[in-house]
Amino acid sequence: GESVGLHLPTLSVQEGDNSIINCAYSNSASDYFIWYKQESGKGPQFIIDIRSNMDKRQGQRVTVLLNKTVKHLSLQIAATQPGDSAVYFCAETFFGNEKLTFGTGTRLTIIP
């Protein structure tokens, strides 16, 4: 079946460095993608989203890149801080669909 998956389950990055978290999706009908951050014991927190008519979107210290040709999504976090340590999930959906389909998650650890 269709699924969303992540290439790397864990990632450790030195504080101040940039990090990149990757996600592969397989549902070609998906046209809206979201990155969520989940800290221990908390619910998913919205970071940034992107629609399929775009290939890049920037926020504060975060950038999402979408490559529809290879069905790949990435989250770049610049100048990482200890507070960036969390599990990051990509999620996909499409217009007219009710639900989000989440990927497995990548645990990002920022090393002080």
Place this chain on the structure above:
Amino acid sequence: EPEVTQTPSHQVTQMGQEVILRCVPISNHLYFYWYRQILGQKVEFLVSFYNNEISEKSEIFDDQFSVERPDGSNFTLKIRSTKLEDSAMYFCASRPAGQGDTEAFFGQGTRLTVV
């Protein structure tokens, strides 16, 4: 900043008992959801609710589960006869008008432990 609130934060129940998980979505939102996350696994969709009825549900959401919006603010998930495998974090989420292309806001979750 408006947020989705869930109670209780942690619920322990005996197998076979009924539990009700409660949520107060963001007030001007129209779409409501329940998701669950078994420890160490990904977040899974359970059910969506719009216009006072279920609009979509997953295979997980069998006849042991039900949802209700008893008044203008609360949104509940009931599990009639809990099983050990129902132990998980349950997240409520809500979204404003519009389908598929707006973010969902999640609550902090209720940790359900079935013993």
